[in-house]
Amino acid sequence: MQAQKLPVARKAHHSTESNAEVSELRALNAQIAVAELDIVVLDSLGPLEEIWRELDRDDLNSLHQGYDWCLSWAKAHGNPLSIVWGRLGEETAFILPIEINRFHGFRTARFVGADHSNINTGLFTARFIELATNLEPRKFAELLRRALVGSADLLLLQNIPLEWRGCHSPLALLPMVQNQNHAYHLPLLANMESTLQQVNAKGRRKKFRTQLRRLEALGGFDYISSGTSDEQHRLLDRFFEQKGERFNALGLPDVFEASQTKAFLHGALDIRDPGSKTVGLEMHAIRLKGAYDGHIAALAGISRKGDHIICQFSAIDESLAAETSPGEFLFWQMIAGQHGKGVGLFDFGLGDQRYKRSWAPVETEHYDVVLPLSLRGRVGGLVHRAITRGKAFTKSRPKIYHLAQRIHRVIGV
Known part of the structure; x- marks a missing residue:
């Protein structure tokens, strides 16, 4: 829950037209545009570097999906990559930097460096963010599933704010579960x-x-x-x-x-x-x-x-x-x-700690995309949802949470 609005670095793009006919025409054009959405998957970062760096210039696209950040991680870890490239005709719509690894025992497609990311947004163009309001959620999910099927059992994109500084995330169209951790921010x-x-x-x-x-x-x-x-x-x-x-x-x-x-x-x-x-x-x-x-x-x-x-x-x-x-x-x-x-904003990152609450008047909920890519992935998705909801239940009850922490320290698991 947000105690107040985050300061906005860039306003979300939206129409200011009040004319009903113009608005209807814009919606129709948007539907035609998103009908052309095509998704391909690449196994390396290099071919998209120029386009990727252009998307990096938008400050609302997270540092953790930036080209240099992902390149540093990929060089160090060497996990198989599945870089999701969305296009509207010849125009880039988005890039989702994804690697394949084991998570909860399942072959999982996750953001590059997910275990060390405090906020994930993917990289989206302002135009696609606007057009995505007319994209059918099931169609978007099916396009992603078809693109990634065979490379992993589960698409799991974690720690995503549904709204980031006035901009709505197109990833909110996909199946989600609320992450157990919130982020804490101090506007400067x-x-x-x-x-x-x-x-x-x-x-x-x-x-x-x-x-x-x-x-x-x-x-x-x-x-x-x-x-x-x-x-x-x-x-x-x-x-x-x-x-x-x-x-x-x-x-x-x-x-x-x-x-x-x-x-x-x-x-x-x-x-x-x-x-x-x-x-x-x-x-x-x-x-x-x-x-x-x-x-x-x-x-x-x-x-x-x-x-x-x-x-x-x-x-x-x-x-x-x-x-x-x-x-x-x-x-x-x-x-x-x-x-x-x-x-404009000092971000204390994910996780509820006393010093963060003492500094930060803004608390932002994060969500995880949970999209099965196979029958086994359906099981993996259920496991992740159950674990996440269990952690959220525990953390929302301080006495139980502190007891769980003490047990965890004693038995070391």
Whole structure:
């Protein structure tokens, strides 16, 4: 549920005509256009690079479906690709970057890098988004099914907002289940003071002053928000160490442990396009001075697409100055530092955590496309729906959720 509307980077395209006859003609033309929709599937990214990069320029198409992001993942992991290319005649309508892997034991077609994506939109042209209002859902689903049949048992596209900053997703035409995780956003206003007015400004400022005094008493700190390429890569390696220690302490699997995932994120550090304000990944950190000189107390990796900042991950070293809440302090520094840089939205990503709720006045529901491609895929779809709804039920009941977390930590599954 959204507590308020997200700021809009680009308005959805729609007709402003009030004349009934003109509107009817436009609807008829749209129906004719979508009747020409054709879908083909490619097994590599290269043939579509030029068209893909053109779609990348639309800031409402997620960074996680961007060409460079997907290329970095594909190089690191090497999973079979099924790049879905939708066309209206000779005109590109959309691209869905999909790879084939095992999920819940089924051969599944998912977004490239789905396990490390905080928001997925696919890449759609503004024209197709408008025309899709006249596309029959069953026809759209059948076209996708025919294109992908044989390559996988199930099409599973996860973490999709049905409406993103005023723009409706054509993927909403497909069979869906609500994802158990919501995303949390903080709109950035003219300055830090204005931004804080959306949350508990007084309490937030008081907490910041307390954290600042405690850090200064320990000898001070440096806030790292940029640096050389080598330093950025070193900070990412330190993040892997900190996060691995944290997962191990909780008895949880380390989702960053695989060498392929580490290689992908190191590759994301090198994604930079100043012209479009795209940043694949940038490491930020609180580095202590004094007795702990040089030690990293908190780390976070953020990405940027247009005016949208996404926090991809964060970690703290609980053995150092934990009483200063260095993670919270780092978020203050990151958010304050984005003002005056053309940023309109700070995205804390998926997952319900207390610090996110304390910062973010906007909560956005995400959905998963669940489209069986075979008889076995029907079973896979039922399994995913059951698991997702079970998790959503648990998370909506705090007492049960906290109990489940404790059990999970004890038995390590």
